[in-house]
Amino acid sequence: MNKCPKCGNILLDFMGKPNAPILILGEYPSYKDMKIGKPFSQEMGELLLSELSAAGISPNDCRFGNLWQHMMNDTCDVNWHIDQCAKEILHRKYVLLMGSQLTQMIFKKNVGEISGLPLTQKMFPGTLFIASPHPSTIMKSCVGEIRLAFSILADRSK
Numbered sequence: 169m170n171k172c173p174k175c176g177n178i179l180l181d182f183m184g185k186p187n188a189p190i191l192i193l194g195e196y197p198s199y200k201d202m203k204i205g206k207p208f209s210q211e212m213g214e215l216l217l218s219e220l221s222a223a224g225i226s227p228n229d230c231r232f233g234n235l236w237q238h239m240m241n242d243t244c245d246v247n248w249h250i251d252q253c254a255k256e257i258l259h260r261k262y263v264l265l266m267g268s269q270l271t272q273m274i275f276k277k278n279v280g281e282i283s284g285l286p287l288t289q290k291m292f293p294g295t296l297f298i299a300s301p302h303p304s305t306i307m308k309s310c311v312g313e314i315r316l317a318f319s320i321l322a323d324r325s326k
């Protein structure tokens with residue numbers, strides 16, 4: 169396992185084929201994810217998989233990871249994590265951004281302002297971005313917005 173060069177915490181690798189056309193990005197792993205050693209473990213992973221399957225997207229076409237590759241902390245350098253994340257985004261066909269930290273990073277907007285709208289960004293030519301609220305917020309309320317984002321992703325990636 170790799171350690172973070174900035175703070176020494178263990179890093180959680182991205183999951184799925186490195187050349188998958190779709191990147192599913194969250195904000196940071198949970199304590200459970202760190203313990204299990206994969207992003208989107210347990211309930212969160214089940215929710216994502218069921219939404220992917222409802223939208224007709226194969227998990228084999230997806231790569232999964234977070235902006236932060238360990239739990240968020242104050243001592244680490246967020247820019248290092250942003251750089252790693254940018255490398256994952258580069259040359260990807262479709263990127264689902266889950267949560268405002270990601271939409272702020274790429275579009276300088278909160279997720280509620282752009283959720284469900286297919287967007288592009290000069291910095292990442294050839295990549296189509298779709299934003300949705302983070303599934304952790306969805307699990308507490310309604311699943312409609314993430315379902316919408318997945319169905320748009322499915323339409324675009326066919």
Ligand SMILES: [Zn+2]
Binds near residue numbers: 172177
């Ligand atoms: Zn760190």
